[in-house]
Amino acid sequence: MKTTLSGRRAIAVAASVGAIALVLAGCARGGGDVAPTGEDTSAAVEPSPGITDTTLTFGISTPLTGATAGPGNCTVDGALAYFGTKNAEGGITFGDGKTRKIEIKSYDDEYNPEKSAANFNQMVADGVFAAGLGLGTPTNRAWREAAIEADVPQVLVMTGDPIFSDRTESPVQLGLVPIYQQEGAAFGEALVANGQPHKVAALYQNDDYGKGYLQGFKDAVAGNPNIEIVKELSYEPGPASSTPNYLEPQVTELAGTGADVFFQAVSVTPRVVENLAKAAAIGWTPIWFLPSNTASPGGVLTPAGVTETTYPGIYAVGFSEAAAAPPFAESEAGKAYFAAIAEYAQGPEQDGKAFPHCVWSWIGAQILEQAFEKMTEPTRDSFLDALYSIKGFDAQFAFGSIDTTVDGLPAIQTVSLQKFNGKGYTNVDVVG
Amino acid sequence: MNPFGTFIQLLVDGLAQGSIYGALALAIVLVNQATGLVNFAQGGMAVLGSYIGLTIGNLLIPGVGSTLGVVLGIVAAVIASLALGGVVERFVMRRFERAEEDTKVVATIGLLTLITGLVGLIWGFNPTPYPFFFGGSESLRIGDVSISVWSIVTFTTIVALMVVLQILFRGTKFGLGMRAVADNAPSAALAGIRVGGLRMAGWGLAAALGTVAAILLASKSQLTPNNFDGILVYALAAVVIGGLDSPIGAVVAALGITILESLAAAYIPWIGHDLKVVVPFVLVFVVLIIRPQGLFGRRAVVRV
């Protein structure tokens, strides 16, 4: 008897829970959807999520822990510093006349695409107005199409992957930093311009980053018989466990080619430091090319013990001033930047200059501000329209003016070839 | 540089880099001998130790001058690591003495997670240059080949440590006790050996050894919280290939896989630098299948 009783009771409970749930189901989500999709005749525009009359929420999904946490924290801290300062001044006046404060929400993706995809879901649930500024190709790619589906702007992402600036492929996206090909091409063009014959050795990271740089360079020197690429070596990148421990064998091998130009697309700071020291030690003194994210004078060249005379020339492609260079710290804008970083950064031990990404994020924040000031309605569409129509804006620390109107190119397009002068970099047009 | 010069250069560089893997492998062997487990947190502890050394060194430098400051920093790091290793063994790992193998492994993984999180929060993620107290970036040239002072210092330090450990293991009462503990702790305890003390000492020594390696590495390529993540994987491979109970085996295997990897990358085109990481791990497979106790290890007798 007891058996059947408790059995029945259990089933009864299950059944009633089911019944209640079904009733809830009938009214909750299905019912909720009907109202907004009904008539669309009201005069006032329905604001998008994440924006009120006084605030706007912006989400950043980026690596905050793990092997890429250094630059990752920078992508948050630059924006926090910039908008922190603006908020303290009362906020930003939007194109619709309202003054809003910008709230930055950061989400750790550990450089793991699956986490960044989950972060996107969370950002939508948290009601961010737009998201972006985050670092990483696979992590941004993981939610690119989800952002398109959900119509959430994914803007000013820190990856040189060209797909983010392709308006057809990526209708709600925009890249911040120049695409890798542009940077590689800038060096190639300057090398061609000096007219001398050159033998080039290349070391690149075997991913979109390294391959993009190399492709840009190759395209720029193509058809020029003076310039011969004598050897290309690569290495497998990857965070944490598979981060290459040292690349000196590649440098040694490339030195054996006797090349006089070393095109080096390596994104891991300590490895670049080692390579610079290594080549000098084994007596190989080519002209160097460094990518923008691992060319910091204070963070890379000085620790490597490199001076102006070590190599015939160290060239980097830059699109922003380097916070680690003395002129930056002495300028008014630079002082304001460091003060803001000191006040608002949330990442641990952030000095604002160990990685360039803090400055890039600061530039990105200015571009966002431009878009905010131009958007006339509190909607994502209006924001994207505004963002895509910035032209001739001179952002602090950025070379050249910002132009977001060109399909296929990111917000920062002006890349300059720079030569190391012992302290910082000076812009040059020709290698040599 | 002629092709032969390149070859020699690869060998020389492999020896120096392999020494770093070897040092960590040595630390893993030491812990295994003392407590019969494999410490996945070894690299994390090494990084923590060197950050402590850096901090203390930087505090001292204004007062005592840079060279002495750095040296004292390193001494402090070694002492701190000794203490850290002992404390971790006594208050964390001791709890898992009788636990099963997988629990112990996971405990050290938890430790690694904890330490990595802590280091990142305290010292941040910026790569920090580690001062070297004499011309580490200087190098000697012999013909085409250049050998950096760093390489020489690293290699000789590690080989010296290996020799000391080998003597310690095979030739002293301490080592004998350690082996007795590793073999059979209860009977070692009955024989009057202070098992707990030996275990703490083993952990402490291993942590100090790892810290020496981390400092050597950092003085070449800066200090980051994740400095040793990739190196740990190589060190484990070296330990498996060399044998868990053999200090010499661990170091020789570490040097061997590093050189083999570089040479395979340079001279076997279809491997190249993209796939060179595969080389040591394929070797791990091969060695384990042919000689599961490692090339230098002793076969354990399985009792029923």
Next chain:
Amino acid sequence: MGARLTLDRISLSFGGVHVLQDVGFDIEPGSILGLVGPNGAGKTSLFNCISGHYRPSSGSILIDGVEVLGQSPARLVHHGLARTFQHPALQLHASVLDNVLLGGHTRLPGDAVSWALRLPYTWRAERALRDEAVELLERQGLGWAARLSADELSHGLHKSIELCRALMMHPSLLLLDEPAAGLSHGEVEQLIATVRRLRDEDDMTIVVVEHNMSLIARLTDRVVVLDHGRKLMEGTAAQAQADPRVIEAYLGAPDAAA
């Protein structure tokens, strides 16, 4: 039907130490053989050779005339061999019933997929085995403990449970390694009754390693005495107790002969 076990010139050495040298004997089906000798005589090593855990360096082991030397322990089970261990290794966190059911492992049909899909025949086999195990436990007076966790029971009960586990294998040849060690007087009596019943009713061939000479004398049909890895003598328990060589062998360890 009990199995005939024939050992011929079994030798075993570990790292140069000769643990067993040319040991051989033959057991009649359905009889009980005692394997005795002082500590370190090689009794358990011989057991491990028979059960396949050790591989002798030479010799031959026949079960019902079939050579089984070199077969894995898991294979030997299919020759009707079951054994217990000196220290009963039960699944301490599993129930007594589950421990005993393990003995019936090879009698359960079906591969992993069938079991994962819970095909009806696996289900039925499991239930039948369960009924059998409960019955077996009840026969041993352990029915009350079936659903308890093994770690809640005493050492003596562990021994009984281990025996039940071995019996679930329906062995024709049963090896008992010190079955009485650590048992109370009452438990020993029960053990003797059980082992005798296995021989008399189930016609099992049984080999017992035991220190306790009085137990051996009451239980076994014949004994084989080992010393330093060699067979000292073979005969009845009374003959062994009277044999001067045996007495001498035990004199080195008089307390063991108690």
Next chain:
Amino acid sequence: MKGYDAVVSNRWVRLGAFLVVLVVLAVLPLVADPFTNQTISHIAVFAVAILGLNIVMGFTGQVSLGHSFFVGIGAYAAIIPIRDWWGGPLAEGAIVIGFVLSGLIPGVLGLLIALVTVRLRGLALAMVTIALPTIGLPLAQKFSDFTGGNEGISIRRLDYVGADGQVHKGNPFAAGPGLENDQWQYYIVIAIALAFFALAYFLVRGKYGRAFAIVRSNEAIASSMGVSPYRYKVLAFTIAAVYGGIAGFLLIVWGQFTSSETLAFHHSIDLVIASIVGGAGSIVGAVLGGVFYVTVSQIMNGLQLSIYTTLVQGVVIILILFLLPGGLASLPRTIRRLVRRGAAGHSVEAGHAADSASGNTKTQVQPSEERNT
């Protein structure tokens, strides 16, 4: 016989509870907001992966530090056929092929690896399993034309030629009418996850559960029972690989994206940690592990404290190992034990002496199922 009654009634209670859970799981997505659905699906994806890990680590005691390799391979095996064939003549068949391959390819790889390596004990096996992602990741990047390298493969907006001859963009896991995408994906993920949980639940009961357990605790005894440790370890490793691969498929259903990153070694570490926190020797533990894996990051994000996530995970795992070695799944049992010890304080055997004397067979009933759960 009264003991049986208790068990049977207990089984009814369990059945009832199970039905409640089932009904809630079935109805919830219709009510809940998309994020809740996505989170539950996400948990289910990793619960399946962790369940595989539990079978190899928790149930047979083999340390596997390469589980992310199988998840990653499974994800590739699922997404590549869909990328290449969906919308073509195969239509939805591509998804079925992807599903089958996501279990099959990791399973075969796992079997081959296990055949060679499970003879190794403890650490050696751990080392070999570390080698899997360490080798797998560079290989996946090397063949980036096929695998998409680190840029990955996304199938959320896949080009396909429709019936009208035009090229459309479509999500192979888009919902039909009446459901939203998150609901549809939820149902697929939950249905498959439940099926694989049921399979594991049945498997670790009865013959195979007992065999795994004895292999874990004592190989010598296992072999004496006719349980070949080698065969059962190979079996467990292979099953774990299949579960990892299926989790890879579910990852695709959930996120429609994968890249070489999925294979990375440190994700294996994340899975091991989640497994231990949830309870490695338990089916329910896999769910709890999945909850831990997914929600800790989410909560830390929500609190805007994510830089502390690593530290928190480290602290949690050490605490769990100290206080609850059986993981969160063992919490009820531990509490019960503490309560019982506090209340009764008498040993069962003392109680038994009286019981058996009086022929009373009523003792505490501990259904054997509970111990595996």
